[in-house]
Amino acid sequence: MSKLPHYREGLRAVTGSGEYIDDIPTPPGTLYMAIYRSPYAHARILKVDLSGVLEHGGIAYGPDELAKVIPNPFPLAVDAPIKYYPFARDRARFVGEPIAVVLADDPYRAIDLLDYVQVDFEPLKPVLTLDDALRGDILVHEELKSNIAMYRHMRFGPVDKAFSEAPIVIKREFYYQKHNAMPLETYGVLAHYVNGELNVWANTQGPLLITYFVTRALGLPTSSLRLFSPRDIGGSFGSKYSLYPYITLAAAASILSGKPVKWVESRTEHLVGSNSGGVRKGVVEVAATRDGLIQGFRFRFYEDVGAYPRPPDPGVLFRVHGNMNGAYDVRVIEVENYVVVTNKLPTGLNRAYGGPPFYFMLEVAVNELARELGIDPLELRVKNLIRDFPRKIGDEYFYETITGGLYPRQDYERVVRAIEPEYRRWLEERKRNPNIGVGIAVLVEPAGTNLGYTDLAIEPNKRKYPHSGSGSYVTISIDMSGYIRVFVNGTNEGLGHETTLAEVIASEFGVDPSIVTVENRVDTTRVWALSDGSYSSRFAPIVVSAAILAARQLREKLTRLAMVALGTERVGFENGQFYDINNPSRRIDIRRLASSINWDPGSLPEGSDASLSTTVFYQPPTVKAPEGDRINSSATYAIQAQLAVIELDPATYDIRVRKYVIAHDSGRVLKREFVDGQLMGGLMHGLALTLYEELMYDDQGNPVTTSLDIYESPTLAEAIGMDVELMHFETPTKHLVSGAHGVGEGVMMGVPAAIVNALASIIGRAVTDLPLRPHKIMRAMER
Amino acid sequence: MSMAYSLGIPRGFRYVRASTVNEALSLLNEYGGDAKVLAGGMSLMPMLKLRMTEVKYLIDILGINDLRYVKVEGNYLRIGALMTHGDVAMNKLVNEHAKILSESAWHIADIQVRNLGTIGGSLAHADPAANYYPALIALDAEVVIRGVGTERGIKVSELYKGPYITDLKQNEVITEVRIPLSGLRGVYEFFRRGGSSFPSVIIAVTYQEGDGVITDSRIVIGAVYPEPVLVSGHLNGLGIKEVGTRVSDIVNSIFSSIDTKPLEDTHAPSDYRVRVARNLLTKALMDIANGSVQHLRTPTKEELIRWEFRDGVEYVGDLVRVRVNVNGQWIEDLVEPRLLLLDFLRRHGFREVRRGCDEGKCGACTVLVDGRAVKSCMVPVVRVSGHSVTTIRGLSRGMELHPIQRAFLEEYAMQCGYCTHGFMMVTHDYLTNIDPTVNDDILKLSVKNICRCTGYMNIIKAIKRAARYMSGSS
């Protein structure tokens, strides 16, 4: 049998030895929490009676008790008089909003005890759709005096001139549904407040701002929270960032009861009460010349963030701020952003945050322009692609977008043309089979978020402090046997970080990966940055850069120690060994060197640094706080082109993907298998949202999507027979130490547009209302 | 008003067993409306777990092996009520005599559900989208129903009284499904949307012909209306070819004769459902006319899955004693009767088995019970007392990986790893008991676990690689 591949997380998965949140051993006396949630989308809470729970031997805390230990609302990113707590104090604003918690010594019993919670409500009319909300006759938050939590209007370049003089302006309206990228593992928290320390185990996506949010709400110092994640997390896709309200609730229950408290969410709870992307309505206008040269974009977006504008939202609108021109050289952009509240589940990070709704609308609109002008959609795109990258920063050249983005130099046309042969082949096939549809999407994939983009939610003159968080810490040390130990305050949601770091660092030292151990988990007792965590595909561009720098610094230290050991100033390094350049047969390998320094640091001459550990903080060089309304919203951007070939079933109006081609230049490829995995996973997530998944509500605001069956999540069966082709280009970028862009999100950003455009090639119109349920296609064909 | 969203755990119940039909009947009589029989549990357990229904007593009938048979007798194909969907799908006799019934069973859920779910249970549950009803009505089948001291036979079309309502009395059980061997041949068309569990449209058409002329015909439309709609004799007298030339008239007249309000749910609005039903009926009729009916090509077998009750049910107060052999080691405990096998395994350290949903769909919790893939979240542990359960740790030998583990690792068939155990376990059953060759069509009908990370491509490759390893052709 051949040697097994080097894939650490995979080995844990196949041997069943992964460690997820529900596997963390519970301290003795742990109580299990169940949450009583609002059955109304909008209601005043008149009375909460928990005596029945106590009579049945349980413990329960309602709004009054919880308010004592959760005195403060969470900080918000918008400037609005809205108070968001992890539970409803006197008014419930969405079905599923926590109102009370119940504790028991057995998880089954905790759930049973929910039956004895008695709450009297005065139901109010809910605000459910964007139209309801904008009408404003019923308010989700009375203090706000409307249902608009934010409005920003920004103009870049000569907008009026471009649009009034353009020979053609096309305009399309779009609807993007509420959905959740939905990890297979649900939320889980184990909280234990003891001696003034709040110990929390949670399957969060990183340390991030969790400490800031949770301690603020609880009125505790940030130093009191010791946050840990398990070694493995069963997927997150952004979703688990929104765990912090539940961490706060479980912590409150532990503070009140004096016991460790554990909570693992049910799937149903996850669907109604965890997190989702928002409904977005968009109006896109494209101004162009008759030969298809784009003159400007005009966007109007209404983002429905549910009952509370929960941070990091409304970041979903600004995550793409620096790349609103997509892959095109367009220097006129107008955007109006509305953040709207409704009586539905609050939103948050969701894979490809902000990208799928944005590129769906942009890339369908661009395609519609081509169709309207009768120009081949691929040629129209090629014509508008960015070609010049004139701005030099450090060793790299950039295209600076009108909104502040800095795209590093790449050959966009080469990547787009890469899909062309298949594109033409299937257009030929379309002539024979009219049920075949061919669609494309072109985009730049942003990666490595600049947290400063949330500042755009506030008018420039009202911003208090600048923000540009983006960097990561990596610590590397060498133990007494010469094993290299790496620590990252990150998380493993399946992206292969341990394996990748081991390989990258082993290659920096010229050693075998087997001598590198990697700890990649949240531990706020160790060094961390508020931007640390797994999101926005920041691992390859940022974390790996930090790791490489740390490895190089450690090597420097070792070189100096090797000079002592070898008694010479002239020391070389190769394949894990230091040698005397004057006499290369005199050498000492890293393990031997590390061992002697660990055991006998006293032998070093005075003044030498015996530390075998180094911690590096790496902030990507182009990430800065916004200037006015211009910001480089991501550390980097990479070109990608997608081709979707679909077949429409004339009997059922259902769509089947025959072929999907993805061409991209993601810079240096750290591990090919993992890049492929991200592309294929992103493709399925994209198809899931384009074709199937939607969190639906009835006209009373009750969630309808309460099961996987209703969610229509694709299973293995839906993937059989799909032919996927991946085309990698590899131009290492010079502005990042790792040379790598992100790859986790771009595919999902492009799929909705590629599929809608493919369908438009069959039925002659773009169905711009997601998901593409077959009855919508049937009706569009009838029109 | 109490609305719970923390679901996935049934309310408490008392678990009892019946080893014979008479015992089941007398227990049903004794407990009155407080009891239900538990067959495969693939409908009842989700309803209990989602707390949509409640029972005081669950009478486990899975061990009544007298109700597991298939035979040709007295001009009928006779099928015992406890025959599993998997057996209905694969059994040779069913495939020979009632191909569309086999096809309807292949379309039910996945391997795990088919390993436990039973034909009698499906009929008794009477889901309007259940796969069997249209097939059985088209085949003009009957059921045998027994009560204490009574036995009656009625047509399947009369058993169904409405969504989740049947002609069964509380103290009766279905014991047999019988299909007349009248020579009806047929077509089964099926539409299910995305990863949803149940179909949105089913069309079953059966007919007999003599000298190119149709002498008898039965058309059934399922999942579209609150009840399966039977149109009998509509094609009689038509020449086979005529069915094709007059297809739109035929379809129009059939649908205009139906004045029931169509169903509407999140998967499909009513007008769309009807449209698809018309299209699929048209397709079915054209296939008949053109002689181009395509049946699923599926593997068959003769032996049936059996189920033994082992160990008695010993109560200590409200708790019940269980003993399960996990990976070769007996584990004993006193548990609530409702404790799910999933939680039992996890509490005893088998944490490789994981929970991903409340409804029994995702497959993350899959283990082998007596070598067959079962979703451990759908089985109260007391049911499997005395039986053996295998997790991946029971397949690997020490540090040496099982070929399935190796194949999954080599194909990078995981990301977060949360689904991996369930996938490997169902793959084991699939390759061992269903289809060692991994035909795409069979795989599509069999493995429907959910993975949110990988996009499935590498898992499909891993299953194929594992098949090569297991057949020795690496």
Ligand SMILES: Cc1cc2nc3c(=O)[nH]c(=O)nc-3n(C[C@H](O)[C@H](O)[C@H](O)COP(=O)(O)OP(=O)(O)OC[C@H]3O[C@@H](n4cnc5c(N)ncnc54)[C@H](O)[C@@H]3O)c2cc1C
């Ligand atoms: C994820 C999933 C997907 C599914 N998808 C489909 C699908 O696509 N199509 C489909 O048709 N089905 C589907 N099912 C349902 C499945 O077919 C069930 O197995 C079936 O409906 C019930 O059979 P059972 O033996 O499991 O019955 P149980 O769940 O044990 O019982 C169901 C009901 O029938 C009663 N009952 C059981 N046996 C008898 C009997 N012999 N006499 C009288 N009453 C009896 C019980 O008391 C109970 O009320 C799915 C199930 C799951 C979990």
Ligand code: FES
């Ligand atoms: S099927 Fe058992 S947990 Fe999902």
Ligand code: FES
């Ligand atoms: S690998 Fe994460 S769910 Fe499958």
